[in-house]
Amino acid sequence: xxxxxxxxxxxxxxxxxxxxxxxxxxxxxxxxxxxxxxxxxxxxxxxxxxxxxxxxxxxxxxxxxxxxxxxxxxxxxxxxxxxxxxxxxxxxxxxxxxxxxxx
Numbered sequence: 001x002x003x004x005x006x007x008x009x010x011x012x013x014x015x016x017x018x019x020x021x022x023x024x025x026x027x028x029x030x031x032x033x034x035x036x037x038x039x040x041x042x043x044x045x046x047x048x049x050x051x052x053x054x055x056x057x058x059x060x061x062x063x064x065x066x067x068x069x070x071x072x073x074x075x076x077x078x079x080x081x082x083x084x085x086x087x088x089x090x091x092x093x094x095x096x097x098x099x100x101x102x103x
Contacts, residue, residue, distance in 0.1 A: 006082040008041045009095050013056075013086045022060040022091040031058040034095065042097060053098040061092045068094055075101065 016034055035056040042052055057068060078101035086093045 004045050005042050005047075005080075005097050005099070006084065008045065009038055009082050009097055010084045010086075012038050012041060013084055013093050013095050017058075017086055017088065017091060017093055020088070020091055024060070027058045027060075027091075031056045031093075034058070034093070038095060038097060042099075047099060049101055049103070050099040051102055053100070055096045055098075057094045059092055061087055061090055066092070066094075068096075070096065070098075072098065072100075 013034060016030065016037070020030075035054045038056070039052055039054045042054075055070070059066070079099060081096060081098045083094070083096045086095075
């Protein structure tokens with residue numbers, strides 16, 4: 001799961017944010033649109049037995065440090081995730097996709 005999902009996540013974020021400057025009024029909407037787009041594109045890969053959770057964080061790049069962490073109950077044999085980080089001169093974005101197998 002990780003390889004194709006990683007590519008979708010990376011390509012979608014880069015496609016949307018390349019050349020974008022940070023706007024505090026639009027960043028929440030951009031994050032929502034990115035999460036929805038990534039989720040639809042990952043669904044189109046055919047992972048029918050997986051519940052998908054997509055999280056996207058968009059913020060202004062001003063020289064600060066940022067740490068993001070996540071935790072969940074996990075079956076290491078079937079569940080997986082992909083994450084990607086993008087930045088340009090004024091904006092950063094962290095995207096995560098969690099695939100949780102269900103029967």
